[in-house]
Amino acid sequence: MQVLTVSQLNEQIKSLLESHFLEVYVEGEVSRPTYHTSGHLYFSLKDEKSVIRCVMFRSDLRSVPFRVEEGQKLILKGRIGIYTPRGEYQLYAKELHPAGAGSLQIAFEQLKKKLEAKGYFAKQRPIPDFVKTIAIVTSATGAALQDMLRIIDKRWPLVKVYIVNSLVQGKEAAQDLAHSIEIADSLGADVMIVGRGGGSIEDLWCFNEEIVAEAIYKAKTPVVSAVGHEIDYVISDFVADLRAPTPSAAIERILPDKEEILLYLDTLMDRMHKRMQSIVGLKEQELRHIQQSMAQLSPHRRLELYRQQILNLSQGFSQALRISIQTKEQEIPRLLQALHNSLAMQLQAKTNELILLQQKMEMAYRAKELPKGSAQVVKNGKPVMLSDLKIGDEVQLQDLHYRVGVKVESKDVL
Structure with a gap:
């Protein structure tokens, strides 16, 4: 009987498995993926009944365009191996x-979700209304650039154009494109266009790289993303300040049409002419009014x-x-x-006063002749006898020193 050590057994199993499962x-569901600091990826694949441990070394992981996440269903191509120490x-x-x-x-959706969470899609810089300079980041030999230059010449040839040549396809395109965006941002242009013509998703993939998105986000110049056709969406479309469906459409959106401007200027000239006529008419009326005012105030x-x-005052005075x-x-x-009437009235008044004084003197004289302690009866300023009085008469009892008013309440004959 041949007795094997544990190491020998593991080595034989390793040779057997690796030779049959090269x-x-x-296919399975990803479980517990771990990106190690060494650059390797460790995870497990499982189905309803079983699980198997997996590893992907850093050199092979570079070719995977997306990030492996928990719960993803993947198809793995590889080989079976034995880790003999365990x-x-x-x-x-x-x-x-x-x-x-x-x-x-999947890589597109993952990066889009990541950048949106970082706020890359929220920064929107306004595109100037009148663009004087444009920096175009694209391939200098591409048809897209020629289309843009043709539309610029047709719509608004006064604009100054900077062309920053860049790779727009291939493995090195993302790094080169990000560097070209930095160069274009340093030129001080009013707006920057980053784009290329149509192609497959692989051809356009450099515009989906995080390094390009970061360069667009950090740029101080407003950026227009103009990649592919209208149905093509890339990450740069979401990070840029404006998305144009095509490179040609980008030019049409940021530059005015010279024909429309000329028509608008004609309209402004007509309005200005009419306005000037109206102003001149008003000023003529004001001038005539001033002349009339000066004539009146001269x-x-x-x-x-x-x-x-x-003259009026003299005539009025005369x-x-x-x-x-x-x-x-x-x-x-x-x-x-x-005057005659006044003197007559005064004379009559003095006459009346004299008569009154005479009556008073007469009454005083008569009162003086009365026995001591007696008084005479006076009615209406004249002495009267008691027999002349009537019930209700108001009279005065008067002596030399006093006068008393009384009212006749009764009258009896003695």
Whole structure:
């Protein structure tokens, strides 16, 4: 009986498996993927019943355009190998392909999601309304550049164009394209166009690289992404400030049409002509108004007004004087009559006062003749007898020193 060591057994198993499973294709679901600091990828593939450990070395991993994530369904091309120190067998992957969507599409969606989370799609710089300089980053030998230059010459030949030659296809294109974007950004142009003509997804893939997206994001110049045809979408379309469906459309969107500008200028000239006519008409009216005002406010006009005012005042004064004299002449008889009436009234008043004084003297004289302690009866300023009084009469009892008002309440005959 041959007795083997553990190492010998593992080596025999290793030789047997590796010789029979030099190339296998295995489909399964990714579990616990780990990107090691060494650059290698460690993961497992599983189905409903089994699981197998896998490893993909850094040199082979470079060809995988997407990132391996938990739950992805992949088709692995590789070989079976044994790790003899632990007696464990595993799959050594050479190629990885998505079991459903294409690998490039998965890589596109992964990068798009990553950049959106970093805010690369939120930065939008305004495109100037009137572009004076354009920096075009594309292949100097491509048909897309000739199309853009032809449309520039047709629409707005006054614009200054900088052409920054760049690779737009191939493995080295992404690095070269990012460097060209940095150069174009340093030229101080009003806007930058980054693009190329149509092609397959592989041909356009450099515009889906993160290094290109980062260069567009960091650029200070507003960027227009013009890649492929209208149906083609690349990462640069989302990071750029404006997406144009084609390179030709990019020129049409940022440059005005000289024919439209000329028509617009004709319209402005017509409006300006009409406006100038209106302004001149208004100014003529203002001038006539000023002339009339100056004529009315001129020194000769003012002297004439003052002369007329003096004449009017003189005539008014003369007329007022005549009226005053006539009025005074007419007022003399009236004044004499009023004076006569006033003197007559004063004379009558003095006469009445004299009569009153005479009555008072007479009453005082009579009161003096009354016995001491008696008084005489006075009604309406005249002494009366008691027999002349009536019930309700108001009279005064008067002596030399006092006068008392009384009212007759009753009258009896003694």
